[in-house]
């Protein structure tokens with residue numbers, strides 16, 4: 001059952017922000033469907049191939065439609081409207097899912113590719129790359145928690161006019177430029193300060209200035225040549241090409257429960273055809289994505305197959321999702337307490353047995369300070385296990401070369417169990433927001449993780465793994 005908020009104050013600095021913390025809704029532990037460890041390991045495997053292919057095709061569509069539109073515009077043909085419609089949708093709508101996947105760092109195996117696509121797509125979708133990276137991190141921690149989530153699209157009672165204007169970004173664009181200006185002037189809003197660390201502010205200011213420079217150059221070019229043409233390629237697509245983004249995006253959460261700790265109750269999974277799934281990069285598997293954000297977009301259909309017995313019934317089509325969403329949102333205008341209740345399947349009695357994480361308790365040694373963790377065979381190369389010993393939780397890893405390491409069990413960014421994360425080489429990736437650490441020395445290697453983990457001594461002898469815990 002959702003926890004009722006004190007009021008419908010969605011601000012991140014209002015009364016519900018404090019109440020969410022008091023009610024245990026902030027940085028909470030969310031329900032996760034059981035997935036066998038081997039299956040999950042397979043699903044987590046990163047590859048460059050699928051995203052390279054999809055990104056190449058995406059850019060080809062963008063460039064091809066752009067060249068066609070340019071040629072037809074120059075000869076004064078109204079047929080230019082057709083390639084511009086394609087260009088606008090690719091530029092302003094489908095950049096949303098590229099922004100999203102590259103921001104999670106899962107689209108490509110190679111990090112610089114994720115970062116490059118993220119910066120390009122952020123500019124295209126009119127989202128400042130640094131603030132939105134942090135707001136999305138919060139959205140994943142506290143999905144649709146009132147007073148915590150900065151990305152609630154349809155707060156209740158819903159602003160129907162605002163939602164309709166969202167198809168053309170009418171309300172978003174002025175707010176975007178207001179924030180750009182504010183950031184270019186070296187200022188942050190009080191709300192942004194609740195989820196963006198001070199150490200990131202300079203990056204925010206720098207990028208805002210670059211964005212404004214680009215827009216100024218495009219505007220200058222248009223004025224100098226007395227033509228709207230440059231603006232049709234940069235800037236105006238947000239007006240004429242953004243309509244597809246809410247068609248997909250509103251289905252994610254609108255009309256569903258707030259203040260719950262189960263993504264099956266506040267996200268929708270919607271079956272879509274291959275074209276929509278290419279344009280949307282499989283974000284239609286939204287429950288699965290929120291539950292397991294480490295899984296790359298190209299593996300979401302397989303993840304869906306692995307967990308669907310534990311999910312509410314997926315929506316058979318976009319149309320079916322909208323047929324539920326529209327009346328629900330309209331009803332919430334008069335009755336803000338209303339929400340669509342999803343029916344959850346009964347939990348399988350075998351669910352725990354097939355679940356991925358095994359927790360070791362450890363055995364105290366002979367007074368020399370060492371704790372016996374487990375037999376060596378329980379931890380394979382590039383594997384991680386969890387040890388709960390005394391009042392502490394540890395993550396024990398085996399690197400690719402076979403050596404054993406140990407760190408704190410909880411991520412320093414939130415309270416996620418690192419043993420449920422993904423080991424690649426000497427890095428552990430946090431299951432919650434994809435922060436990364438080098439487990440050989442604890443250093444934080446990818447944001448939002450910024451603070452290093454403590455490391456602990458380990459040894460392996462006589463077929464057993466030992467740890468020397470914190471004193």
Ligand code: FES
Nearest residue numbers: 411413414430435
């Ligand atoms: Fe946020 Fe780990 S909890 S990166």
